[in-house]
Amino acid sequence: MLGVGIPSRKGRSIDVFGLLVISGILVLLMAGRTVEPSWRIILGGIGFLDAALAATWILGLPGVPVLILARAALGLVLGLGLMFTLGLATGLILCLLAMALGIAALPRARLPLLLILPGAFYLLVFFAFAVGIIAVISFLKRGPYGGIRWVFVLENYQRALDPLYVQIILMSLWIALVTTGLCLLIGYPVAYAMARAPARWRNTLLILIMIPFWTNFLVRTLALMFVLRSDGPINGLLMASGLIQEPLSLLFTQNAVILGLVYGELPFMILPLYATLERFDFSLVEAAHDLGANEWQAFRRVIWPLTLPGVLAGSTLVFIPSVGAFITPDLLGGAKTMMIGNVIQYQFLTVRHWPFGSALSLILMAMVLVATMIYLRVGGRERVL
Amino acid sequence: MVFAVELRKVSKHFGEVEAVHQVSLQIRDGEFFSLLGPSGCGKTTTLRMIAGFERPTEGEIYIKGERMNDVPPFHRPVNTVFQHYALFPHMTVFENVAFGLEMKRLPRDEIRRRVEEALRLVRLSGLENRYPQQLSGGQQQRVALARALVNRPAVLLLDEPLGALDLKLRKEMQLELKTLQHQIGITFIYVTHDQEEAMTMSDRIAVMNQGRVLQVGTPVEIYEHPATRFVADFIGETNFLDGRVVDLEGGMARVEIEGFPVFAAPSGAIHRGQTVTVAIRPERIHLCAEEPGDTPNRYPGVIEEVIYIGTDTLFRIRVGERLGLRVRMQNRDGSASVYRYQTGAPIWVAWLPESARVLTE
Numbered sequence: 001m002l003g004v005g006i007p008s009r010k011g012r013s014i015d016v017f018g019l020l021v022i023s024g025i026l027v028l029l030m031a032g033r034t035v036e037p038s039w040r041i042i043l044g045g046i047g048f049l050d051a052a053l054a055a056t057w058i059l060g061l062p063g064v065p066v067l068i069l070a071r072a073a074l075g076l077v078l079g080l081g082l083m084f085t086l087g088l089a090t091g092l093i094l095c096l097l098a099m100a101l102g103i104a105a106l107p108r109a110r111l112p113l114l115l116i117l118p119g120a121f122y123l124l125v126f127f128a129f130a131v132g133i134i135a136v137i138s139f140l141k142r143g144p145y146g147g148i149r150w151v152f153v154l155e156n157y158q159r160a161l162d163p164l165y166v167q168i169i170l171m172s173l174w175i176a177l178v179t180t181g182l183c184l185l186i187g188y189p190v191a192y193a194m195a196r197a198p199a200r201w202r203n204t205l206l207i208l209i210m211i212p213f214w215t216n217f218l219v220r221t222l223a224l225m226f227v228l229r230s231d232g233p234i235n236g237l238l239m240a241s242g243l244i245q246e247p248l249s250l251l252f253t254q255n256a257v258i259l260g261l262v263y264g265e266l267p268f269m270i271l272p273l274y275a276t277l278e279r280f281d282f283s284l285v286e287a288a289h290d291l292g293a294n295e296w297q298a299f300r301r302v303i304w305p306l307t308l309p310g311v312l313a314g315s316t317l318v319f320i321p322s323v324g325a326f327i328t329p330d331l332l333g334g335a336k337t338m339m340i341g342n343v344i345q346y347q348f349l350t351v352r353h354w355p356f357g358s359a360l361s362l363i364l365m366a367m368v369l370v371a372t373m374i375y376l377r378v379g380g381r382e383r384v385l
Numbered sequence: 386m387v388f389a390v391e392l393r394k395v396s397k398h399f400g401e402v403e404a405v406h407q408v409s410l411q412i413r414d415g416e417f418f419s420l421l422g423p424s425g426c427g428k429t430t431t432l433r434m435i436a437g438f439e440r441p442t443e444g445e446i447y448i449k450g451e452r453m454n455d456v457p458p459f460h461r462p463v464n465t466v467f468q469h470y471a472l473f474p475h476m477t478v479f480e481n482v483a484f485g486l487e488m489k490r491l492p493r494d495e496i497r498r499r500v501e502e503a504l505r506l507v508r509l510s511g512l513e514n515r516y517p518q519q520l521s522g523g524q525q526q527r528v529a530l531a532r533a534l535v536n537r538p539a540v541l542l543l544d545e546p547l548g549a550l551d552l553k554l555r556k557e558m559q560l561e562l563k564t565l566q567h568q569i570g571i572t573f574i575y576v577t578h579d580q581e582e583a584m585t586m587s588d589r590i591a592v593m594n595q596g597r598v599l600q601v602g603t604p605v606e607i608y609e610h611p612a613t614r615f616v617a618d619f620i621g622e623t624n625f626l627d628g629r630v631v632d633l634e635g636g637m638a639r640v641e642i643e644g645f646p647v648f649a650a651p652s653g654a655i656h657r658g659q660t661v662t663v664a665i666r667p668e669r670i671h672l673c674a675e676e677p678g679d680t681p682n683r684y685p686g687v688i689e690e691v692i693y694i695g696t697d698t699l700f701r702i703r704v705g706e707r708l709g710l711r712v713r714m715q716n717r718d719g720s721a722s723v724y725r726y727q728t729g730a731p732i733w734v735a736w737l738p739e740s741a742r743v744l745t746e
Contacts (some may be wrong), residue, residue, distance in 0.1 A: 275529065281471070281473040283467060284471050284473060286436075286438055286458070286465075286467070286471065287465070287467060287471035287472075287473070288484070289437075289458040290436060290438075290458055290459070290460045290463075290464055290465045291456070291484050291485035291487050291533075292459045292460075292489055292536070293459055293484070293488050294457075294459050297488060302473060302657075306473075306474070306475055307477050
């Protein structure tokens with residue numbers, strides 16, 4: 001994915017990414033052989049500024065506004081984002097060093113900041129930065145032998161609007177939606193029963209839910225293939241009982257994909273639901289019954305709204321990987337059922353059309369984002385505590 | 386006579402454990418009735434069976450003359466104020482109170498009218514749009530009360546509703562509940578482990594222990610004529626003196642205790658030679674500097690301890706070799722008692738025969 005070779009495309013990539021990385025490396029190593037000597041001083045200086053900014057911010061020293069202004073001015077000039085992160089990390093290391101040496105003490109108010117820094121750093125580098133690369137590539141042209149050409153185009157997005165791809169995208173959304181619905185339908189009663197089970201059984205039940213995870217996902221999906229085959233046990237049983245004469249073609253259908261997805265994602269629905277239901281105060285149900293609510297009314301008016309956070313969490317956890325799934329539709333859907341994940345995989349690995357694959361990835365991400373936001377907005381209307 | 390609630394030999398088993406054993410109660414219409422006992426005595430289980438949350442293993446439950454054993458809680462004409470209120474956290478005060486009426490599918494404007502009326506009754510008008518967690522404990526308690534009362538139940542069940550409040554607020558709420566109950570005339574069944582609370586509020590009290598009802602009576606009956614040693618001990622403070630009946634004359638029993646003759650009124654049939662316990666409340670024992678002449682129960686002793694607690698002073702008096710008595714004296718003359726009675730000083734203790742009770746169990 002990091003086809004944007006820094007040394008090879010010096011002139012162009014340095015002002016976009018290379019500059020950021022190199023400046024960080026400069027800060028860290030205090031030396032650089034990848035850029036011209038005149039740049040070293042400037043980049044090193046900026047890196048130091050970031051480190052100093054982080055240090056003053058974390059340690060709560062005065063002078064932060066001035067430094068931030070200075071950094072913002074430089075950022076405007078050079079558009080440096082990643083270096084800021086690297087500078088921050090350097091500053092953090094410097095701070096820790098200072099604290100270890102006893103030169104500085106950590107103000108208590110800064111502790112939360114210190115704790116989120118590693119996570120934020122990780123996400124920035126491996127998520128924001130990576131997505132940024134994909135976003136850039138999606139606007140470029142495919143090179144003659146795979147790879148990319150640095151020409152800004154919109155053709156990848158135009159191509160994604162082709163009915164062929166729109167249909168695949170819509171079907172992926174539909175399959176994910178059905179999967180989420182089925183997981184909820186199956187998972188909610190299971191989670192409910194687990195939460196109502198005697199406390200000494202709950203851990204056992206939880207382990208039973210998680211046991212399938214001890215087996216590799218691929219192995220489990222392959223096993224499903226054997227179960228669904230025309231000469232598999234299901235068809236065998238149905239034939240032997242005389243219910244059918246011809247074996248049903250279960251495998252390589254959309255339903256097989258949904259079955260596989262539900263099977264794979266179900267625990268991700270059950271676990272957050274269980275966590276919510278386990279904390280649920282069931283005396284509220286008694287209160288509802290006491291006030292004249294029957295079983296359904298008590299569920300609808302009290303249990304459901306109060307467990308909605310778990311429903312939303314579980315649904316999100318199931319929906320998002322389902323939309324982008326590619327192993328399950330590949331193995332269980334065969335050639336007939338292709339999901340957007342398969343197309344992306346195909347573009348990247350087989351056709352080697354990275355720009356188009358990137359565009360599809362971004363469209364998928366945008367749709368998941370929009371769907372999740374709508375979902376949360378709808379769910380958010382009920383007051384969730 | 387149709388009772389508001391009647392229990393006929395109701396028992397409840399949880400597996401091997403018998404939480405309630407053969408409880409029979411008859412609770413009259415409009416009565417403030419308390420179930421009093423230590424924790425685990427079965428009082429809450431009894432209440433939950435009346436509410437319908439537990440099914441009795443044996444026996445029958447009637448509400449307003451109708452058998453309720455197979456009626457689910459949402460079809461019973463009772464409402465409950467739960468121990469921790471069990472207010473719906475996702476609903477406003479208004480929505481909480483309106484819940485029961487909505488379940489009855491009443492028209493919207495009637496619901497509004499009745500909810501407002503109920504909130505006025507518990508003095509919470511103006512807080513309709515708050516959420517329960519934005520209210521103080523006392524306010525939450527009132528919401529729970531309004532939410533139950535708005536349905537105009539035949540019987541209101543209260544499960545230690547004041548348990549979570551601080552002492553001062555609890556005392557206030559006790560009187561308020563009592564007044565409220567008078568005002569609306571609904572039968573209250575009140576579960577508590579606080580004997581003072583039960584005494585303050587109840588028309589009648591059922592004292593329970595180990596799943597059994599030991600005594601049912603008015604606060605006066607329970608305090609003045611406890612049926613068993615447990616009741617006498619649980620309600621208020623009592624000196625228990627173990628002895629043997631040596632004589633019965635003129636309705637009075639003469640009991641020999643540690644070599645001293647004690648005259649007391651028997652609470653049931655007793656016979657000569659029987660081993661009994663004489664119960665005497667600390668505040669019924671008088672302290673005299675000189676030998677009093679007006680009662681046969683007078684004994685010389687020694688002051689062992691003097692404890693001043695403000696309203697009263699408590700004494701520990703040793704009579705003879707092994708007899709210890711707790712005595713409570715009201716401080717009507719201020720702290721004079723503390724200075725008048727010194728530890729180690731000789732003293733006379735005396736009480737009227739009718740102040741003491743002879744208990745056989």
